[in-house]
Amino acid sequence: MYNKIKLLAQQYHQETIQTRRDFHKYAERGWLEMRTASLVARRLDSLGYQVSVGKEVMREEFRMGLPSKRLLTLNYNRALLQGADPYYIEKVKNGFTGVVGVMHNGIGPVVAIRFDIDALSITEDDSADHNPGKNGFISCNPGAMHACGHDGHTAMGLTVAKILAQIKEQLHGTIKLIFQPAEEGVRGAKSIALSGILDDVDYIFAGHIWQQVEGEDYDIYLGMNETFATTKLDVTYHGVSSHAAGMPQFGKNALLSAASCILNLHSIPRNSDGCTRINVGTIRAGTGRNVVPETAKLEIEVRGATTELNNYMEVYARDVIRGAALMHDTIVEINEMGKAYSLDCDKKMMDLIRHICIDHLGDIKVAKEDLSPLDGSDDFSYMIATVQAHGGIGTYMKLTTDLVASPHNCTYDFNEDVLLTGTTVYSSIAYYLLNQD
Amino acid sequence: MYNKIKLLAQQYHQETIQTRRDFHKYAERGWLEMRTASLVARRLDSLGYQVSVGKEVMREEFRMGLPSKRLLTLNYNRALLQGADPYYIEKVKNGFTGVVGVMHNGIGPVVAIRFDIDALSITEDDSADHNPGKNGFISCNPGAMHACGHDGHTAMGLTVAKILAQIKEQLHGTIKLIFQPAEEGVRGAKSIALSGILDDVDYIFAGHIWQQVEGEDYDIYLGMNETFATTKLDVTYHGVSSHAAGMPQFGKNALLSAASCILNLHSIPRNSDGCTRINVGTIRAGTGRNVVPETAKLEIEVRGATTELNNYMEVYARDVIRGAALMHDTIVEINEMGKAYSLDCDKKMMDLIRHICIDHLGDIKVAKEDLSPLDGSDDFSYMIATVQAHGGIGTYMKLTTDLVASPHNCTYDFNEDVLLTGTTVYSSIAYYLLNQD
Amino acid sequence: MYNKIKLLAQQYHQETIQTRRDFHKYAERGWLEMRTASLVARRLDSLGYQVSVGKEVMREEFRMGLPSKRLLTLNYNRALLQGADPYYIEKVKNGFTGVVGVMHNGIGPVVAIRFDIDALSITEDDSADHNPGKNGFISCNPGAMHACGHDGHTAMGLTVAKILAQIKEQLHGTIKLIFQPAEEGVRGAKSIALSGILDDVDYIFAGHIWQQVEGEDYDIYLGMNETFATTKLDVTYHGVSSHAAGMPQFGKNALLSAASCILNLHSIPRNSDGCTRINVGTIRAGTGRNVVPETAKLEIEVRGATTELNNYMEVYARDVIRGAALMHDTIVEINEMGKAYSLDCDKKMMDLIRHICIDHLGDIKVAKEDLSPLDGSDDFSYMIATVQAHGGIGTYMKLTTDLVASPHNCTYDFNEDVLLTGTTVYSSIAYYLLNQD
Amino acid sequence: MYNKIKLLAQQYHQETIQTRRDFHKYAERGWLEMRTASLVARRLDSLGYQVSVGKEVMREEFRMGLPSKRLLTLNYNRALLQGADPYYIEKVKNGFTGVVGVMHNGIGPVVAIRFDIDALSITEDDSADHNPGKNGFISCNPGAMHACGHDGHTAMGLTVAKILAQIKEQLHGTIKLIFQPAEEGVRGAKSIALSGILDDVDYIFAGHIWQQVEGEDYDIYLGMNETFATTKLDVTYHGVSSHAAGMPQFGKNALLSAASCILNLHSIPRNSDGCTRINVGTIRAGTGRNVVPETAKLEIEVRGATTELNNYMEVYARDVIRGAALMHDTIVEINEMGKAYSLDCDKKMMDLIRHICIDHLGDIKVAKEDLSPLDGSDDFSYMIATVQAHGGIGTYMKLTTDLVASPHNCTYDFNEDVLLTGTTVYSSIAYYLLNQD
8 A cells, every 4th residue: 555655646746746836836925825725725625625714723813923904905816816716715814724624534543734835925036047937936926935845835735635535445534634824933823723623633743844964865854853932022112202302301212112122132041941042033113313213113032942941031021021111111012923832743653654664665764863953943833732732642754855045045945856755755654544453 | 675675575475485385296305306406496597696506516425315326316207207407407416406596796795595405204194184285285206295394495595586686786795595405314514515615605594484482473583592413323233144043143133233232322421511412213123033133224313512512422322333233243334324513693693684674674573582492403504614614604593483283294384474574584684785885 | 797797707717627627537427427416416505506406307207318227326336435425416316417506586587507517438538748637637437538528517507606696686586507417418408308497497598618610719609500409219129149050040130130220221311401310320239250140239310400300310210220120020129318409599599698798798709690500419409498488598609719629539628718708608697687677 | 909998998087077177167268278288288298299389280371360469468377377388388379279299100091180179258157057167167267168068179189199198009100189279260270281280191080079969869970061161251341430410421431331241241142052151240330329430340251061152152242341341432351260161071981980889889879870960160171171182081070968058058068978988989990090901
């Protein structure tokens, strides 16, 4: 059967590539993936999956970092023009772009796979030697680019769906294919993870296309460590503007609050329990040189090697943020724009996949060490934590290949061979888990 | 003769108003006043003045706070479309929008009057009850609005030119009508003041439309005090970006330099010799929440009640700015965007104007106190200082009237009666000075 | 009679000098003036004044900046050893060192004079050419020195008491001679001013020995301006110490609160209504290099050219101080250590003294301008304000002379001739006011 | 032979205790250990060791954090009074309190043991139940206390010297017993490590008395990790004082430099290569509330899990420190008061000691894990690094026992049984290494 899976994956490889390129061309940023999500839903439906969309699989109040109404409307129109499915778009609009395809097949375990579908706020490089341009699938949406491989993830998800539908008879149990919006900024997973659809899951996994380490030629790393828990905060200080020469004392200087906040956030003490991070990534404040700044808006993130360490940072940061307001009598507004736990891969799950690869997928080269560093955050942590809380296990893999440029760079691209690795391995894992006696 | 001047001013009043409304409609920001300047030049020329424009009356290297090439080009095209004079626009383009009209009339003193011509970076209010909209002269240039009365100043300048041309025979000496660009941000005067054209001036004055003090009904204040010397600095910190979680240590955080700069600038000690001011009006920094900010750009101004006090502030501020760069190993770029001395009105000049008003212009109500506070800065100070340095005298008057809203507000408007006061008084002063035995 | 007063003042001049030198030798800092106060009380008593002391003339709760119990006890013992009056010391101990001598003489106005009696926390210079050392009256109390002339003020007060007692028959009304403790740090006046003893005062004045302006030879300036209202705050941040390497996160860093407080206090915006000042004069924090600082103690003062401006500063400062605590989760303790209003001298009082000097004290040279800058604070402002609130008037004079060094310097000394000026003028004013029909 | 060593150690145990108590009683702080060092030298001499002292074993220019001349002189006198050796004190005075005893015994390896001898700046607890007080060996030097066990280390060193002298015939090679001053503050080791006396050493080790981990009963941990490299800096900002109300602008505010320095030091970015630390442990600044602070003195330390990480911190910190001076035009003085590398224990050395203990010292319980955290710094790292640089190996052990209170606490004391463990193990290691064929 593993050979059959391999054959199917190869047979569908060109289709996987075409799907990937289509999503790449119509790149859509977090919560705006209305074309992507509606097309995913239609395809799953046509493959015989039971499709749940939007509010059916998302807790409205746990969605984070939503774009403005205006942006949602503009992109609704754009998505329709770019070929979104007219039925499903009505279900995923207004920031409900999550899709789950379920296939029940009798009694057996429940296996979930997560695929993230959103692009980044980057305008794609249009120079002559950039592959997507050369091959006609460069993003046609300015300010939106798949520069982190989620187009590939989504495409793999659909091919896996197709393969599993083909070998349905051999599967005993339930498959849940989760297509998650807004992973960038760790905004989308929580609303799905807490919707209840993971509560019965026994095994969950996800993977990410990743740069090959120099001097190695592994195809897959079975787990990641150094995954930061993180909280993303938007902070706005509201003061009062005033003419800076004529009557400075009538102003309440939002920028003084912000400057004090920035310095003191970076001064949060290091923690001997493990790594922590703080960044104030952007600030916009003030309207004119001679006006006391009325408003200052900051984009902040804290991280911690564990969820506890992230809590330490977040609690301290909130004190700093509020103290800076008190200092200059400004009003502060704190919005949580994203949040992710630290991510714990289960040894048992990794052992199991290692076994599948070695015993059944001989040409897939598995890294010797279980864990390799993520050195960042992924809100898949919400999903794995939910599964673990209900007694299940999971992991988060790397699918390694050659990248043309670093992730989040406007010249990013990957070797599409990696898609074949992904569809083969994912399908094999699902088969293995659902074909046990 | 004073009666004749009064009659002419009244006779041309509607024309003054129309001119003002035309300039108001086609509001142009500092250095971009290509339509305004070219039309002013043509009109002066047609009135028989010897017209000097652009590089003929401006020291290129002393222009401050110029807009980008791109903006200059875009506005050149716009100005042409909006009726700029095709001959003169070639002379005033590329940031040379100063115009001087000279009338020589035999031996006698040299009298100069300054009119500022630029608008502000404000989009004009378009609500139903805003007078310029109701009367069809609302600014048609988004992001540019005459919200400080310079449209009126320019219109008065042209009417004064016309009146003086009419009474030319009675004038012995030289008139220099100076139309100055980029007064907002105190960027334009220095280049004219140091061009040499003021070196032979015996008397200089300027006026500004101003809000009537409540409970008073004066038409004119003869001089201003509490005029701040000021320096405008654009400061950019250049650091190195880096992933804030993956490798924070490889970044050089421009925002940490900026935050430290802001707090310490505001901490510059007060000075017992007089008032000082500091403001960081705007900051823009960073590109993304999870990226160490590579660049931070600040708009800063310092002020002092005297030129010495402003120097104290500027010297200290530059230390702070550079120290903040050293702290976080960033590179700092400091650009001087504007500068003005403190402004000293001559008692002798004010006495003289008081005498003219009281003896010859009975219905003009002159304030009892010579001086009234400017509580701000005007780079006319460069001009008066240059004249004083060569032995001349001068003053800077207020023409008071009812304002609909504060200056620099998008609903600003003024009672156009004030234009009549201005053209009458200005012309009378010139006549008086050039008709003495 | 003015001649008699002059003669008496001259006759007692050597005694005044001896008294001054005795107080100089046994210099006592604020609230510790137990020897000085008890001897003043005894002398007033022996001159026939009705003497009120300590709690009789002070509101306990309005005393500010008291020393520790330990210091009070140590100095009680010291004062006794140094010849304090054993009866009165019991009344002035424990921080009640105010003394008022009252002489009623029938119906007439009530005239009060304030003399401050405290020394500074300075160890006097013991070099060979320092006059007090040469002449055997150098302070024998280490860390306490009369470096601001209050020894002279006190001595003048006693001689004035003696002169007025001599001419008692010519005085119709009441004299109140107020000997105030703890003027340094503006700590002592409030408790006396609000005790009720000033409520019936019609005229109040005080004087201060001052440096002669170079090139002038005036003996007296009739009033002072540029007197700052001020508030003195001691601020202590209480955090939690921790090993800085082993577990920095368990500390609450009092020094981070303090550093943030300092920078932001200095950043309080300037005020266009007038001069303001801020100073963090001292900080002591931390116990060891490798320990997170548990405590940080700051001595702070704010000032304003008016009481309102000082309030603006104080209110803002308190916000900053509390905000800095919130930022780093420390606890802050704010103690008000001193406070003074801005000081308003009455034109009428100054005119009156000018008249006395010119008409009756021909050799006293009075400055032409009424006001001369104090450029500092004196809590005599509490007393003058209380008197003014009840309809009385007052002023605060300078008695000018040659100073050897600046006030508050360890080599300070003054030409004792000034004491004669003071006793003559003060007594004459009192006589004038109480001898009117 | 191991049995003989054990017997000797037991036989000398009371003497070890007495020696320890004597050093405890006459506790001497870093560089002031003139009594201790001179007595150690005399004892080594009497045991037949070749004794090198002071400049003979120390590089003068690499001593760090020396006390003032005055303190050195005062303590010279004190040490003499307290029984210092009159011959050796002349060699160790003026900050040269290092002592090395060498025993050559034919051809063979060179083995070095380090013992640190200095006390801490703590006044010992004198409450009734504190053991040193009860037993009459409480420190008689106020402000100096052996609160980190170095008295025990020194005593063990002398007993080891005695034992090894007894079994001299069985040893082939060289023993170097190094008594190091000023380990507290990591100030003394560098000057010895770079003197040349370690260049021929094959094996080096040291040990530290340490708290037993709860629930374990090991006697010894063979190595330490989590040893921070560190740099200790004293930073003084020199500004200019001025009256804070009268002329704030004439001051140069050292405290503003310091406050800015503190906040920005704590803002040094975290480093993804490993742990870093920063602490500003103390600050003293300013002389009076109303005076612009002229001087601010800070005690700072940076640390890094590796020497490279410490360098990262130190280089960045120096930029911050200098930038803060530039900001407020103060002059900054940076003194390096201590420095230590990170410390790398050799696996080979730990294996070897484990072997000795297990095979020959059956009742010594060795921890299973090689490494246990130091979570701090010890400048023994200079010595081990020097030995490693010349091809030798070494380790730094923990001798665990019950502590009455934490190290650096005024009630610290240890169970003296641990001294027996130390003398036995140290002597056995030396024997093993020098008795191999």
